[in-house]
Amino acid sequence: MSVTSTRAPAFVPVLALAGITVSLQQTLVVPLVPQFPRLLGAAPADTAWIVTATLLTAAVAVPIVGRLADMVGKRRMLLVCLAMLIAGSVVAALSTSLVPLIVGRALQGLATGVIPLGISLMRDELPPERLGSATALMSASLGVGGALGLPLAALIAQTADWHVLFWAAGGLGVVVLVGVLALVPESTQRAGGRFDLVGAVGLAIALVSLLLAVSKGGTWGWGSATTVTLFVVAAVVLLLWAWWELRTRQPLVDLRVSRRRQVLLTNTASIVMGFSMFAMSLVYPQLLQLPTSTGYGLGQSILVAGLVLAPGGLCMMAMSPVSARISAASGPRTTLMIGAFVVAVGYGVGAVFHGSVWELVISSIVIACGIGLGYGAMPSLIMAAVPVEQTAAANSLNNLMRALGTSFASAVAGVLLASLVTAAGVPTEGAFVLVMVLGAGAAVVAVAIVAAIPPQRPVPRRTERTGTAEAVAAEPEPVAAPALVRGVVRHRDAPAGGAVLTVVSTDGHQLGTVRAGEDGTFAVPRTGTGRAHLLVVQWSGIAQAEPLGGTDGVERDVDLPGDAGRDRGGRGAPAPSLTV
Incomplete structure (x- = not known):
């Protein structure tokens, strides 16, 4: 049964906390990456799999979990994801060597589907006048958790044993699991049908091949036989997968729905916005931590670097109701365009002014505000163009597109920062500026893509005085x-x-x-x-x-x-x- 009250039901903050908890895992190990070779007695190339394992399992799990949620229940799959998060955290917390830690991080990656599942549950359970603000809050939790995770992880890593990070993550997961069991209702929407195992295996092979090539190409060599082979396998398998999905009666991803103009363009913009968002996370911490002797580094600790990005996470959360209001008045298309433009402005500020900590704080806040606006609008664009019984699968695919964008950003920025270096072997100031310019350019491209999406009529809302529906837009109704x-x-x-x-x-x-x-x-x-x-x-x-x-x-x-x-x-x- 849908919630009809004009007040936010209790399950909305529970789902938002679930999204923040899962997104925390993205930055949980960042402060420890340089220390893992010493802590685990392993080579740096091997410890890099601690991050890569989470990336790979998340990419594979998100579309599969979305389809299963539409078939057997969104709340049920949400609980499964949280159970995987808790299990992975416990395995990682108990690990004393590399392999168990990689296994734990891989299990944590299986929980990434929580955010699209939460958005889909909101669509099924909330009335239209409450849906915009709730989905904007849930979507913004992806950036909030990532921004807040870095300073929290740095603080714990500097003051306690590194295993405490994973115990804390597991404990927070338990709290969220209890909240979901107590307060989140199960949706009655079901797509039914049979699970597309062939499609799931094909998509998994294509994504793993693509992401391995993108994430490891800088280490293995972009022209190496391994990297080229992985790119070829990804392309061939993806074509075969698309052929299968268009011919099977119950596909894992309904490509006929995904190719609808609004869905296709929103997903394309999500890739570009994901690229733009992640560029800040790659550049700003390095600029802050480089020694002042370089002439452009600020000589700060990892904790200070994390604290610089933390206000941006709070701003993302604060922008979620603003995103909902703009969407209600002018449509989510307009909101996403404004958000992408604000991101471009933020990167422009950072490219010109980056000589002090406060300048980077201002730049990161502007970028975060734009991301909060844009990410809050994407689910509304997707859900307005897909059947309700495909909501979870469609939102999961959109989440996957954002993840691909961040992976591409990591690869491109990694190449630039590794190739444009000083005599001391550190990235040049020009390299950092170039990555920020690319972030701004990607945001401008997102504006152009979103401009091609057909405009929508504003969502009607109910007035408390009369209970009738009236348009939120300020302009008069057309005849x-x-x-x-x-x-x-x-x-x-x-x-x-x-x-x-x-x-x-x-x-x-x-x-x-x-x-x-x-x-x-x-x-x-x-x-x-x-x-x-x-x-x-x-x-x-x-x-x-x-x-x-x-x-x-x-x-x-x-x-x-x-x-x-x-x-x-x-x-x-x-x-x-x-x-x-």
Whole structure:
């Protein structure tokens, strides 16, 4: 049952805390990376797998967990992820050698799906007027945990045994697990069907090959046989995987939905924004810790470096309600564009002014504010364009795209900082500035990508005085009735011209109907009152119903399954077997 109160239910902060807890794992070991060879008696190249293992398992687990959540329940898979986090933390905390620590970190990576699962649960359980702010908060938790984790980890590493880091992570995981058991409801939305094992294995092989090549290419050599082979394997397997996903009846990732303009462009922008976000985490700590003798280093400790980034994490959290308000007034597309622009400004400030600690603090806060705005808008764009029973899978894929962006940022920045060095072997000031300029450029590219996304009508909200829905936008309502849903209806990749599309409310009343044009395009006008529940499509003996999220102005392309009827005389007639 959905929550209808205008107050935030208790499970929203629980899910946000879960997101912060999981994102903490990204920076948990950063202060210890230079010390692990000494602490574990292993070579630096081997201890690097402590970070790489988490990256690989996270990339593989996120899309698989998302699909399973849509099939068997989002809360159930959320509990599984938290159990993996706790188990991995305990294994790492008990480890005294390299291999057990790598295993523990790999288990922690399996919990990365918590954030998209939390967003999906919010969509199922919250009314539209509460959804924007809640999903923005959940999405911002990804950056908040990462920013706060560095100073906390540095403090613990300097004052206590390194095993305490993992005991603390496990303890926090237990707290969140109890909170989920006590306060988070299970969604009733189920996609059903069978799990696509072939698709899961294929995607895992492609992602592992790609991320290994990207993360280890600098160590192995970008032109080495191993790196080139991994890139080739990733490309070939990804093509074969896409071919399979388009032909199987119940794919791991519905590529027909993923290629919808709004979903495709949002995911592309997520890659670029992920690149832009992570560039700051790579450059600023190094600038702060380089000795002052270089002429541009600030000679600070790892703790101070972490404290410089910490205010940015708090700003991300503070920007989540702002992101929701802008999205409600002007649409999430506008919010994401503003966020990307602010990120570009922040990097521009950092590229010009980086000679003191306070200048880097200001720059990192501006970048963090932009990231908070942008990351808060991405789930709204995704969820407005996908069926409700595919919410977890779609959000997981979007989360994966952001992770790929951060991996590419790490590889590109690593190459630049390793190749542009002084006689002393440290990166030049120009190398740091170049990475910041690339971060700004990536944000500008994100603005251009998002500008191509069709604009949406603002989300209506309920007023406390009357309980009726009214538009949040300041401008007056247009005289013509706005479209409930618009898009293109196709059958076997060809336009399904003349299809009849009807939107019905939760109580079964018709809210609007229209016949698609010959090119398959449609825009269903609102002629009734109520929340949009189902989009019913009828064409040539085929009938299909797609759930809607209760929001007007949705972009939704429809791909009709099966074979069309031989008798086209009844084209567009209601299917006798359809029950609404």
